[in-house]
Each structure stands twice: as C-alpha cells, then as structure tokens.
Amino acid sequence: MTLSRKFCARCVQRRTVLLPKLVTYIGTSRISQTSCVHYPKTVRVTTYPDIKTRLAQTNFKSKKLFNIPLTAQEMRKPWEYPTQVDQYAEWKHKRWYDILYRKWVETCPKPDRDFTITRKSKRDILFQAENVRELLKLYLDRFHNKKYVIESFNFEFPAPNISYYYQYLTHTKYVHGMPFNIEHAPVDEKHLNSLREFVNDRLLLRDHEMRSTEQNAFTKRKLDEKLMTETISYLVAILSSSNPQLTSCEIDLKPENSMFWLRGRGFLKWTLPEDLPVAYQCHDTPLIQIRTSEQLPEFTPRLEEMSCSGGIPTFHTTPHVFRRPLVKYRNTITPGYRPNGGDIDPNYQHALDADKLEELSPPIYNPHPYGHTQLSLLPIHYSRDWYNENMEHCDITDEIDEHLKGHGIMSGWVWTAAQAHYAGHWMDKDITQPFCSQNIVTDGQFMSFFCYQLNTIAIDPDNVDDNPYRNLCYGKTDVKLYEENTENGVIEINDEALKMLIKFVSNGKSIQNNVEATEEEILEHDRKLIVQEPDIENPELEHQMPIQKVRTAELKRLAKEKQEQEEYEKLPYRKKLTKMIGMS
Template sequence: MYTGLQKSLPNCSINILKFVIRKYAVDTLKETGDVIYPPISDLSYRARIRRKDDVWYNKIKKIETVEEKLIGLNMPHYYGWKSLYLEEGNVPYNSLNHAQYITHTHVLNDNKLPEFYNSLITTEELNSLAQNMKKYIEDIIIFEYCHRLREQYISDEELHKEKIIQNAVTNAVVFQINRMMLAALSSIQTHLLDTEIDFEPRIETFWFAGGIERSPIAKRQRRRIKYLKKYADDPINIPVQYLGSPILQLRHSSPLREVISPIDCANPELTIPKFEFDPRVLGYRFSYRHATCIPGFWPGDAAEFGLLSYHSTNKSYFHSAYKEKEAITVQAIFASYSWLLSQAVYQGFTTVQDVTYPLVAQTVLTNGQYWSFCVYQLNTTLSHSEYADNNPMRNMCWITEPMPLFEKVEDGKVYGFNEDVLKTLITFYINRPEQKNEYMTPYLGESVKHIADIADVEQRTWLESTFKHLMSNRPRHVKKPEIYHWQKIYKIDNKTRPMDKKRDPWEFGWSGMKRRLNQHAPRYVPKCLRENPKLKKIGRFAKQYYPDA
C-alpha cells in the first residue's frame, strides 16, 4: 500500500505519510492486548473432511421442519445414496455382531425382560387376567388353525404353498389376539383407548454407520493418488437403509417410560462387538435409494410414539436350530432400532444429531406358535465416523428365547397352553406411556415444526410434493449415467478409440453421481399462468424451495 501511495504523491508529502503510518501502527500495537485471534485450524486431510461434514450436519440441525430435514439428508445425491440395503426377514448367517455394531446395541444375554415389568402389576391381578383371557385365546387358536376358510382371499394356486398359508395364519392370530387384548384391558388401562393401530405399516429408516473398512477396489484407487495414498486404509461411513413391515403396531401420543437411566447406559462394561468388514461378506447388497425415515405414519400425526409392534418370524430363514435365537435377535434389533430412530427423526433428531432423551419400544416376534419378546431402549443415534468406536452411550436390548404359546392343536383342542407367554403379553399392554417433562423437539422450530405449519401456500405445496416424491423412491425420468463394459475396455483401460466423439458426461471429467438434488431445471410455467405474462424472462420457471443443506 505504501509503495503505491509513494508513486502517486509528491515528494513533500512522503514524510507526512510516514508519520501518519507510524502513528497509527503504534496505536494499533498498544491495543493488541484485548484482541481475540481466530483458532488455528488443523489443515490435515482428515481434519478438513471432518470440518466439511460438520458444516453439513449443522445446516441440517438448523432446519426447522421435519420434512425439510429429510430433504436436506437427500441433498448431496440426485440419484440417492448408495446404501446398505436391509430388509426385514433377510437375516444372513452369523450376522449378530454386525447388527450390534452398526446400531451401537448391547444385548443382555440373560434371556429375561427388565425387572421393571415385575412391578407394573401384582401377581394376583396378573394371574386373574390370564385366567380370564385363556379361554378366549384358545378359541382364537382353534378357529384360525382348524376352522378358518381362506379360499376367499387366497387364490387356488397359493393355497398349496405352505409359506403363504403360514403367513396368513400368523397374521390372523395376531390380529385377533390384539383385538381381544384391547377389548379386555381397555376398561382398566385407559391409555389403550387412545392408541392408534396400524396394520402392516411401512417402516423405513436411514442412518450412517462408521468404522467400516474400504473395499479392495476403493483402496487400490486411493493408492494411485499421491496425497490420498497414506489414507487408503482409513475406515469409512456407509449409508444404511432399512425397510420393514410389521404385522401391526400400536402407537400413542406419549412415549413409554425409560427402562434404565441413560447414565447407566454409558457403562464401558456394556460391550459392543466390533465388525469392521464390508457387509457384503455376509451376503448383504448395496443399492441406490433416497434416504427415507417413515415410522408407519406421516409427520404431524398426534400419536407419534410407539407402544407395541408385532413382527412375523416366518420371513426369516434359519440355517440351523442352534442359530434360530441369533436370527430372531438380529431381526429384533433392526426392527426396534429402525422404528425408534424414525420416531426420533419426527421429533427433530437425525442420524447426525443425537437424541436428548431415551425412547423405548416393545417388540413381539412370532410365527403364531412360538413367541419372543424384546424391549429396546434407544439412547443414541450417533454411529457414524468417530462415534462408531468412541461413543460411550449404548443402546440396550432385552430379548427372551422363543417360547411356545401351545404345543399342538388336534381335534379342535389346544394342548400344552403356556400361560407365561400370555402373562408377558399382558404386561406389554399395561405398560403405560407417560408425557416427559423436558422439551421434546429441541431441534425443530417453535411455531413451524412441519410443512403444514408454513403460511405460504406455494412453498407449502412445493415442499409437500417434493417430500412425498422423495419418500416414494420412484426412479428418475433420466437413468443414472454409467460406463458400459466396452467403454471401460476400449476407452479407459486401453485407449484404442481416440477419434470417437465425446458424448457421455464422464468423458468430460464430470461424474453424474455427484449431482446434487437441486441440480435440475425448474418447472416451466406457461405464459397464461404467469403473474406478469408481458415480461418474457421473468416468471418463466416456478420457484424452488430446497432447504439450505
């Protein structure tokens, strides 16, 4: 600055300029005692990636509505995340450690439910209720297994398939038992009068699981780049998408009480097995899907907390009798964790913003004859990046062994009815939810929590349409760009066709999979529908209201 001014000013003014600069420089030096300097940032590759992720996480945290948060999770990818695809009932062999690791779950191996359930009702009252219901439960079993005609809703071709018949029997038994339980207990447990029932609802959940090692192909690609060579073995985050459908679920406007204190769930003695291998070694697969979180209902429903859910074990494939309990445990972990996480998302939490209070779910897994009961407490949703191994909080899972409700049904009679199963089921229904004293939605807006609360009609309509389209997971009208085999062989590996015209995006150095959700042409507005048709360039395209994420 001084050199530039010296050339433009006459010689007589140089001394004056030196005096002014020296004066203010001295005054500035005297005032540096109270200056707050910015923090010195770590410029390493890992630190820069972490800061970049934190910026995105904070943007999602500041979004006010539930639906816009879910749209923000989908913003980085136009064609969806390449996610680990988990489907209810698909339980690969020896996958329990993997299920615990990516959900940060500790499983208690005593095959018992928490002591909390022993204090819900006295033994005399429980025995009395079980005796009164026993006859009705036996009638339901006899009717569904012996006398029910299913030709009306099952085709003749499917009637000879044992699996379809077994699924139909299981669903019918659960429907009738739930109906009878609500009718018998609603008079003494008034919270059951306010429950909502969903039949075969849609349960979908998305989260990030960290600490997974890279595939050999990804490692080789990184070793070819000079500045990434030493980071080739760093673990990665994998997006996980779960899809499930219980037989039925009950939900309430208030959450269930916590089983144990979250402070006790931070005990380092509660171990979680490590499984850092690529999930494809177990038989799982990856697929491109948009991030969806749906606990069986849309945002804004009054009954937004789960009370009880029934899941069929007929879909699970058990490789041996020894691994049957393990397969049921895997199914219970994924079903419970996914249902609770999607409920937490509707409260403003996400896979990158941890819950501030625990959520509890009661899960029943049955094939009609054998019943297994699970209680799951969600204490944390952070299982990505460094939280995969350094998060002290554990999610807790209590699960019982499969217990037979009856031994067999012959000649219109039930043999070997097990009242312990009925008593356990009764305690699940009488577990009363309670409203918490703390603020339930700290990461949502005060007045605007859902899209329906937005006053602008055009913005509300656009966000609703975009949200429902993403949650439907319909394919894009333009397919994902890909490199065909002949292009890989002749153009990339061997470069034998230099005269071919470049037509695909990858030939110009652009990856179509890095396309963001908002990178598309806006909807065209016909001239007759514009606010000012006389202006040619203003109002030609409709406004877009993507969140800043």
C-alpha cells in the same frame, strides 16, 4: 413550418399536412405518430416531452437505463428473495412464488456446493432446519452414493452369530432377560383367564379353517395373521380401562418402518476416499403396530452403568462379503407414518390460481408419534425344521436364537431411531431422553419378546468415539404359545406367553407407578442379567460364542461324558483294568 407526408391517424388518408411543429402522442395507432389538423384548435402538450423520460416508463427490464440493478438481480439466487407480504402465513410454507422470475422457490435452506452428510464439518446447515420436513430433505435427498440394504430378518445370512453383527450396526448391547418393570409388572387373573379363553377359541377356529382349506404355507400365513391381529386388538380393548395410555392409541396394520444411517468407514468405489462413512438402509414391515401420544417410560436409567458401559462388537468386514446388495435409490426414514400430511406441491399451485395462497391449510401432524408395541410375523418361507441337519447344511439349530435376536435388535433400532429423527434429532444433535419400544416376533407358535431402549443415535464415525451411551435390547426368545393344536382341542396353552403379552400391552406410566421400584432395585436387577459381550481375543464374527451355544456345548459335553461312563460300566473287569493302566 414543416411538411409531413404520412398516413393520418384520424382519417387514414395519405395527404400533405402543414403543421406548426411535430407533435407526438403517446398511445396512438401504429400507422403514424402524427395527426392531421382538420380544425384549428389548440394541440395537447405531451406528458413525456423527451425520449429519456418516455423510456423510463417502459418495462423494468430495460437494460439500457437499469443495467446496474438488473445485473445485481441476476447475480442474486432465486431463493434469496424475501417472502412477499401476501404470502406470510401462520405456518411455514413448503414453497413460495417468485413474481419476478415466475417460478416456485423452496423455503428449505439451500446448502453450499460442498455440503455432504458424510463429513461433520460440512453439514452444519442441518441446524438451520426449522421442521422435520426440511431436516429430512437436507439429510436424505442430498446423499447420492450407494448404500447397503440390511434385512431385519435374514435366516440365510452366510455367517454365524448374526446378532453380533447387528449389535455393531446399531451400537446396541444385548441383555438376556426382561427389564425390571416388565418382570415385576402385575397381571390380573381376570384378564389372564379372559385372554386364555379367547386364544383357545381362536386356535380351534384356526385349526378348523386350516383343515377345511388347502394346506400350504400361504394359508398358514393368512391364518396366523388373523390370529395375531385379533389377539393384539382384543388385548388393547380389555386393557384400555386400566391403562389410560391405550384409550386414545392408534393401531396400524402392516405399516412400514425404515431407517437410513451411517456406520463405520469403508471402500465404496475407486473415485471416492476410503475413509467415507458407509451408509445403511433397512425396511421393516410389522404385522400390527400400536402408537400412543406419550412415550413409554425408560426401562433403565440412561445415565447409569447399564447404558454407559459394556463392549460393542466391532467388525471391519465389508457388508458385501455377507451378500448384502450395494444399491442406490431414494433414502427414507419412516416410523410407520409420514410427516406433514397433505403438504404437497399441487396444493400451492391450485391456491395461487384461486388467489387464496394465504388461506392454504396447514399440514396434518400425527397425534400419536410414539411407538408402544409392535408384532412381527416371520417370513412365509421360515421353518424351524430348515435348521436341522439336511443335504444343504449341517445342524445349525443354534442359529435360530441368533436370527431371532438379530430381528429384535434391528426392528427396535429402526422403529425408535426413526421416531427420534421425526422429533428433530440427528447424529450431531443427539437425543436427551430415551426412546423405548416393545417388539414381539412370532411364527404363530413360538414367540420372542424384546424391549428396546434407544439411548443415542450419534453412532456415525465422527461421533461414536466420544459417545458414552449404548443402546439396549432386552430379549427373551422361544416362548411357546401352545404345545399342539389338534381336532380334540388345544393342548397346553402356555400361561407364560399370555402373561408376557399382557405385560407388554399394558406397559405405561400407570403400570410403572404401580410397580413402585427404586433406582437401586432396578440397577440391582440389571446386574443379575447376562449381557452378550464380544470376545476380545477372537474378534472375528464366526468365533463369537453366544450364551445358547455355550449351553449347547456344555450339554453335549455332559452327554458325551455320560455315554462314555455307561459304556465303561458295561465293559468286563479285564477291559476296565486295561483302561485304568492306560493300555489299549
């Protein structure tokens, strides 16, 4: 018999209770664990008689009894826990909720601490990415060094021959002329006449609006944008009946194309090795862009001579010398649209709160991922008169073609390389078939046409030496759309520019089938085209001689000889005789 002087859980009175033995009830009040025996009755036996079994039913985080499993749990990383049964879905979620730690865990593969994309031996985890979102997250978000920002068009480039430098950055071979399927594509006279009338009406309307408003660069830019947007939209409308690829195409206005890549090796800062690859970022914003659900056919076979031979310029000059900024911000790759639309973090939390995580809608994928044709307007401050001799510089009109070619090369590379990355490729997993696109660059009057064929994206220092492929850029610059726009009407609309517009927009598998060209005919056509090759004896950028400069130098030499001949004919006979015998 024991005496207990405690508070009673029933009557809440302090009294001396005579109990046969101490009885402990689970779940009684906090005042006392004993109870008064007011009436003689049988006492209920406890469910857990000893303290060990009682503690076993407490919280799982009891470190006294479960030290070993809890220690093992703490050593495991949160992302190593398997997905819960109620979180399995038809598509791979971006994140899952860890019940134990009460936190969201990313489903993207977690790289090791020494992971870096600058070393081929340390980026093998990229092969574990199951979709584009995981690939871009590992490839872009894990690079934290600075990068050089390259402009697609830079008419203030401090060195001549910018197209050679852009060839080096993109591993591209430039070809003067158009590919076989564009050169020999048929043009319907009905479409040509319709387009000529349309362009003539729009040019007259543009001239009227220009004269009725304040004439400045901003007004001209706005009217040029309207003219080119309506022209491309009209072409898509009238050619969609003959080209099934255009019936379900997507037209975007002012999209953003961006590309991040590694090229060459160079010095970044004193705390890093000097043999690290140099990172580049380029942003390109065309005026109008056409995307389809099918790829454009290749312009030339990927395994033939044009794509596997030829020299690529190599420059070891740091881009800082060319006034390229070395900055640090988020790396981006976009071919005009974003992947996994709607797959954002707040959706998961809202679905968890509503207990509908398994009903979460899958992301939206773009049904038109392949580029067809895009048109870019030159910057508002661009003027062909600026290249003439003035107080700032000498006559550099030869650089107009160089800047236009550089624009075509960089725009084609950014657009097609971004499409290849969205298709699940990167530098260690190269593409197996070409990505082709067409680019038109204009200032409203002069038009330049470029056909870009991406044969490889493995151009980083670890892969480029063993890579036999070269990217190709076919180009044709300075094609006038019209001669002059006056009050009385438009003078001389150039049919060559109209035909090129029709050929570009109508290009596709159906047009290629109508051409019916054999592989030998295509290769023979490519052999006749002039390729821009670097000068091996003088590899410096300023010593390169593009074809337009060679032609200009030849014309100047012929003009000088003609002038000297005319001056010689005007001399009297005695002066001629003196010159013949070498006397002054």
